[in-house]
Amino acid sequence: MRNVRASQLIFELSKAGRRAAHLPHCDVPCRDVKELIGDEHRADAPPPLPEVAEPEIVRHFTNLSQLNMSVDTHFYPLGSCTMKHNPKRNERLASLPGIIDVHPCQPDATIQGLLQLLFELQVMLGEISGLPAVSLQPAAGAHGELAALMVAAACFRDRGERRTKVLAPDTAHGTNPASARMAGFDTVTVKSTPAGLVDLDDLRAKLDDQIGVFMITNPNTLGIFDGQVAKIAELVHARGGLIYLDGANMNAILGITRPGDFGADMMHYNPHKTFSGPHGGGGPGAGPICVTAALGEYLPVPVVRRDGDRYSLDFDRPRSIGRVRTFFGNVGVLVRAYCYLLTHGAEGLREASALALLNANYLLSRVRHILPVPQGDRCMHEFVASAAALKKERGVSAMDVAKRLLDYGFHSPTVYFPLTVPEAVMIEPTETESKETLDAFAEALFRITEEPADLLHEAPHTTPVSRPDEVQAARRTILKWTPC
Amino acid sequence: MGKPEELLYSETHEWVCVEQVDGAKVATVGITAFAIEQLTDLVYMELPEVGSQVTTGGEFGEVESVKAVSPLYSPVDGEVVAVNSELPDRLETLGQDPYGAGWLVRVRLSDEQSLAKLMNFAAYQKQCADEAH
Known part of the structure; x- marks a missing residue:
């Protein structure tokens, strides 16, 4: 009603x-x-x-x-976004008066509990990443990328080096080159092989003494772990460059491998993905960054510090790039991440990643009979199917399939990304979905591919808003309400 | 501008038509019908200013579709001497006449070496067939 x-x-x-x-x-x-x-x-x-x-x-x-659709109401297999269940217990804990009633200008002595929590979170994030110096300040993943690239730039300045380039593979999230530009670097795209891995020959050809940072997502956006990553790090380090790990896909490797161990110098986490915080709604996300001990002195201020049993916000860091966010960052989602980490413990985190991989591979084994998966029949936490054949044979696009899924009560997967796969449909089920849900999704997908093309072009048919005219919306954008 | 069969092509889907103008070689540059089809519905385009320098492989503008933002890579070296400045407001022209009214820029070549690396029509067609699987 x-x-x-x-x-x-x-x-x-x-x-x-x-x-x-x-x-x-x-x-x-x-x-x-x-x-x-x-x-x-x-x-x-x-x-x-x-x-x-x-x-x-x-x-x-x-x-x-x-x-609207949400993880609380619908299966939400939005690839690269890790739309896992947001445990309600974490909402309750993050709403305790000692957390939500704190004033941002209170003296450190009056918020020791909160500072202890944030300090312990720094330690845990450092341990999981293998990169011990941590800043909780960045407000989102892309903000973490920007802050880390500014850390790298500060380090190069100190070394007296002029490094102008940031390299990223053609499968990278669009935020990678955008952050690089914001931080003052030029961007260079490195090709992928047909199997979806970094093309080492192309990387070698593009490496020179101008390289600042190579940004890699591992597992990458095709859901493939690039086993060459240690070799890539060796090549980049030999030229004096740094490796940045885009941590969007950390849900695949918690407790299994560590970015610091496979050669990364810097990374960000998305606590709203990997550590079950809500995306929006329950408060903004965050993008904490972890870097090597050597880069730690450049991290944004403040960093939470422990002296004996006292905790304080440390602003006295002369080589810091400065503030990137007001007060302590987006504390709400950081508290939820802390609760998630403590609830699971080391073994539980590893198990969560293993189950995320199991769910993705199970769904892949069903979907590949409906829409081909060009990069093979095994994946990490997500996979990318292609509607290219469906489009060619019946004129039904990835967008048509995505829109029709809404009528079946499923949020759409990510579509048209990564760009290296034509008519891409990027599916990430996460570990919190049941086999029944995955089966129902695969069955819906199968039924959709059998439906008449005209019905699919007009989908969705049951939602409050039908298909918007995206071209007109982008060409003639109206961003402001004005009274008639 | 020219028939597709007579143009030169870059790996990044730009076409090039070289003509002799007042004793200098001038290249007209556009994007191919294949690229336009792959990009799907275009919503925005940014082109350089007249007088700016372009280098082979360097970005000279960008094009945005409902799917993604893609850089435009220069297939040649030289100075931009003309820009199809009406095109960004009439992006449908690109789909209707990619090798004529849909041209992007004209570049006075400072160096002709990069032309040697461009493909002819047959080689470009083969590349498109490979990319489309």
Whole structure:
């Protein structure tokens, strides 16, 4: 029973003078805003914010949330995003008053428990990665990439070296070259072999004394562990460059291998993927980074420090690249990661990764009879199928299949990425799905490929919003609501 | 501009048409029909300014589709002497006439060496067949 009225734009629900809360009179000395902010920075009139009572706000957002798919409502095999279950216990622990009622300006002495938790998280992340120096500050994975590349740049500056290039394979996440550009490097793409591994000949041809960093995702976005990684690290290190490990796919290797052991100098984690934090909704993600001891002095400030049994935020780090985020970073998701790590323990983490691989390989063994998987019949935590043959034979694209899956009650996999696979369908089931769910998904996929092409071109048919015109939306983007 | 059979091609799917203009060699550069089909629906394009220098293999612009952002790689060395500045606002032209009205830039060649590395039509067709599996 969809409440159409409540899910109108909130601006359309607005009535002048309506309020959800009435603020008490100010009990501290008041200063005129004109004294505090100069004319040049002040708008002439307040912004046209919606004026709505609390029941209307609650109904509006609750109804909107029910028009969406989420891990709490649907199987969500969005490749590269590790949409695993978000344990509810972690939500409860992260909502304890000692966590959520902390003021960011409280003195360190009054938040020893929280600082201890963050310190212990630093130690655990360092141990899992094999890279002992840790910063919890970056606010997301791509922000971690940027912060780590700035760490690398600071290190090169200190060494008196001019290194201008960042290399990444053609299967890399788009964030890799974007972060490299943001950090002031030029980007160079290294080709992959048909099997989906880094083409070592192409890498050798592109290595010179200008190389700063090689960014590698391992297992890569095709769900393949590149066993050449130690050799790649040797080649890059021989030229004085550093290896960055994009940790988006850490869910495949927890407790099995460590980036620091296979040659990485820097990496980030996505706690909202690997360590079961919610993606959005329950708070923002985070992108903690781990680096070698030698690079540790360049990490962003503050770093949580322990002296005996006292914990403090350490800002006194003269070679640090400085702040990358306000206060302590996105603490909410870090607390959930801490709870996840302690709940599982070392053996449990390794088992979670093993089950993620088992689930992905089971689903691969079913899907490859429906959509071919060009990179073979074994994978790590995810795999990439191709709808190229389906498109050629019946005109049905990866996008058509993805949209139709919504009608069957499944969130779509990632499509059209990585770019090296035509009509890519990138599937990551995670370890938290049952065999029954995986079977139901494979059966839905099979039924879809048998359906008439015209039905698929128009899908989805049962969702509140049908297929948007993505071309028009991108060419004529309207980002701002304006009153009629 | 020319018939596809008479053009030169780069591995990165740019086509090149070389003409003699006022004693200098000028290359018109575009992207191939195969590339446009692979990119699917285009939504945005960025081209260089007249007067900028391009080098073989270097990026001279980018094209964005609903699928991805892809760099445009220069197949030649030289100076940009003309830009099809109306194209970004009429991206459908690329699909309709990729080897004519869909041209991107004209480059006065500073060096002709890179032309030797380009493919003829038959070699390029073979590359496309391999890529399409």
